[in-house]
Amino acid sequence: MSSRAADVIPAADRRSPDRPTPDLATSDLPAARTARRGAAAVLLDGVLKRFGTVTALEETRLRVEQGEFLTLLGPSGCGKTTLLNLMAGFLEADAGEILIGGEQVTATPPYERQIGIVFQNYALFPHMSVARNVGYGLRMRGVPKREIAARVEETLALVKLQGFADRSPRQLSGGQQQRVALARALVIRPRVLLLDEPFSALDKNLRGAMQVELKEIQRRLGVTTVFVTHDQGEALSLSDRIVVMSAGRIRQVGTPDEVYRHPQDRFVAGFIGDVNTLPARLETLSGVRATVALGDLRREVEAAALRDRPPGSPVDVFVRPDHLGVRPAGEGGTLPARVAALVYQGSHIDLHADLATGERVVVRVPGQGALATHAPGTAIGLAVPQGGLVAFPPE
Amino acid sequence: MTPAIRRRPFLPLFVVPAALVAIAITAGLAAILRFSLHAYVPGSLDVGGFTLDNFADLARPIVLRAMRDTVLICFETALATLILGYPVAYALVRTRSALLKSVILVTAVTPLFLGEVVRTYAWTVVLGNSGFINATLRQFGLIDRPIQFMFTEFGVVVALVHVTLPVMVIMLAAALAHIDRDYEKAAQSLGAGPVRAFLTVTLPLSMPGVVAGFTTAFAWTFSAFATPQVIGGGKVGVVSTLVYQLGLSSFNFPVAASLSLAGLGLALGTMWAVRRAARPLEAMGGH
Known part of the structure; x- marks a missing residue:
């Protein structure tokens, strides 16, 4: 690709x-x-x-x-x-x-x-019309008037603000102000x-x-x-x-x-995306893969970040809420947990569960079914995926 | 708005001081108005019958010249204060150095706490014939005879500028502080050098502050008394010193009162005209 x-x-x-x-x-x-x-x-x-x-x-x-x-x-x-x-x-x-x-x-x-800059607050000059704002950079460059008019018009069209040239920035909505700021930054090429x-x-x-x-x-x-x-x-x-x-x-x-x-x-x-941190133990390191023990489960992770760690040392496994699964309590290959809370999110349910070891994890369950079947207090088995896990040494 | 918000129990309390001041000023103005409408009885502090002659008296050349000079001095002072105060206010608002900020604040604002009279007498030390300026110039052999600063309009304006500067700096700084630095950054990113960014963005945006500062300096100077009295020494006639002469040297209260009112009218009229003329400038600020 x-x-x-x-x-x-x-x-x-x-x-x-x-x-x-x-x-x-x-x-x-x-x-x-x-x-x-x-x-x-x-x-x-x-x-x-x-x-x-x-x-x-x-x-x-x-x-x-x-x-x-x-x-x-x-x-x-x-x-x-x-x-x-x-x-x-x-x-x-x-x-x-x-x-x-x-x-x-x-x-x-x-x-x-x-360079063209769009500021957080747009910084549109309040004493100039939209067209004068957009044309400012061209005026500073001494571009001929006729060319300025043409390029301002063209750029306002680009940001879909035709017909707004003579407005004052204050008369514009936040989104329109942002388009003007973008046009002003782009017009100078x-x-x-x-x-x-x-x-x-x-x-x-x-x-x-x-x-x-x-x-x-x-x-x-x-x-x-x-x-x-x-x-x-x-x-x-x-x-x-x-x-x-x-x-x-x-x-x-x-x-x-x-x-x-x-x-x-x-x-x-x-920092990127929602994530759960599960405490685990490093078992073996071999090449680019490492094996970690999550309770009774064995999972493979990328080894790069764990290279200098001795076997047996604690590591944190990072897993996304939508990669975890909810299974009946006691099912093989799962971690025992108990439902703590259910948070309705529209297209999915965020199921908060406490592991037997005390950690709180969030599981993203599609649909609304979990609301009926997993009332708070229910014992569940937490399914941890085989792949897509990353692990880092604890802080 | 809910009634709970509309009810402000502390409001009457806040209005009391303002009301007291308003009452006192109204009473004073009423007394002056009464004096101005009654005849002057020479040799007496009491007044005679109702008359409009006091106002007719104001048409004398000495009074008209004082009025003209007052307006001129106020303009000159306000303009000079603006030109001197703007860079100071700009530096005060924009400097990142805490030290420079403190230095500007102390030098520009502490004169406010000294009072007009003290500052004016300080200027006599500087401007006098054997004062600091003349002594220094003579030391270096640049002049033979002292330059006359005292008792001149120039000397009065110099001292008035110093007296007025703190107010101008504070007002301009307040206006400049409200101008987002990002405007200047945006202008620079679009190709404007620092000077052009200032002239095309910051200066126009600060115009409301410039107009407010100018009119305040104008009014401030119009009412100045100690400075024209001491530096002018009777040779520079302005409305305030003339009122003093008429009232407390000649004890002609009625004419002094009518001149006071005429001066008030002149001040309000000029300031109205200034504000009107400055309306397009203020509109540039876009606030």
Whole structure:
């Protein structure tokens, strides 16, 4: 389906190989994109940012491919906004280099970087009409008036806001304001489009519609996009690749499917999607697989994260709520548990159960049947899948 | 709205101080109005019968010149304060350095606590013929004879600017603080350098604050008394000092009262005109 891409600097080129840098060279890109050779849209090479004594962004390497939709995902304070501001030029890196389209921009001020930004609050100029907002970047570039008018109109059509040119931003709904902000950033034909949590101010229904639209526009224009969010759902549904960050560090770079199904560390496993943590014991390590004991059950997991652990040491197994199953109590190959609560979620039921060892787990049961058959207090057997499990050493 | 929200039991309590002030001001104005409508009896503090002559008296050249000079001085002061105060307010709001912020606050705002009279006397030390400026210039041999600052309109404006600056800085800072920094960032990301971003975005958005600061500085200066009295030394006639001369040197309360009212009318009229003229500017702010 997709091929491995050399999306980061080869490990040999790294300046400090002793540094515990996460392995970034594991990301897939659609084949069409990797075929396109040439300079990266954005390249961060050993970029580091401190605020006083706090390191907001540890030495970071990241390559954003031309035309790619890349998401910086992480909780607040993880460094994703710092990274965005470094790309935009609003912050100066304390070390390292930033290249946009192969051009050195480390010391270039934001107004010469040719980037488009959509701010969280849109930052539409309240004293200008929609058309003047969208045309602002062209006026600053000294584009002839007639061309400005044509390009503004064309871009407003792109974001489906024909007929809104003379409105004031204040007369627009949140979704319309966001379209104007997007048009204003796109009209200058930016080398990179930066989006700083653009959907956080929209209500849930509108958010979904805007996400689809953004993705369509991005695909149509082929504009390289770096999207910052703390919402893993957004990241999974929009991105070509996701950069998972925490505590000023990149934890993993990969396609949505990779970070979802093959998290490389504990943080990624816990942050992307809902997940249960089951205590287990490492039994054997053989090559890329390891066997762990979950109570009386034996399960195989990826060994990478457990390599330096001795057999018998405790590990945590991560399993998604929709991968667990509910069976009658005492059935072979299950963990004994007791139903604690049932939470109706519409298309499914979240069944909260307590294991015999005391842990609380959530099982996603499709349909509504469980409501009638598994009243709180019922003893059940918890079925743990054979595959798709990942395990990490306890914290 | 539910009745529970509409009922605000503390409201009358809050209105009391304002009502007391309003009553006192109304009473004072009423007394002045009464004086202004009665004849001046030379040699007496009592007044004669009802008359409108006091207002006719105001048409004298000395009074008209004082009115013109007052408006001019107020304009000059408000403008100079605005030009000096804007960068200070901007730096105060936008600097990331806590030290610079404190320095600006202390230097720009503490003069407020000194009172007009103290600050004005400080300026006599600076502006006098053997004051700081003249002494320094003479030290370096730049001048032979002292430059006359005291008792000139220029000297009065300089001192008034200092007196008015804190209020201007506070008002402009309040307006600038409300302008989201993201506007400037957005402008920069769209290709505007810092100067153009300021001129096309921040400055227009701060216009409501500029207009408010200007009119406040104008009114503040209009009512100034100690500064034109001490720095002007009787040579610079403004409405407030003329009222003082008429009332407390000539004891002509009726004409002083009519001049007070005329001055009030002039101040309100000019400020109304200023605000009207500034309406398009304020609209730029888009608030």
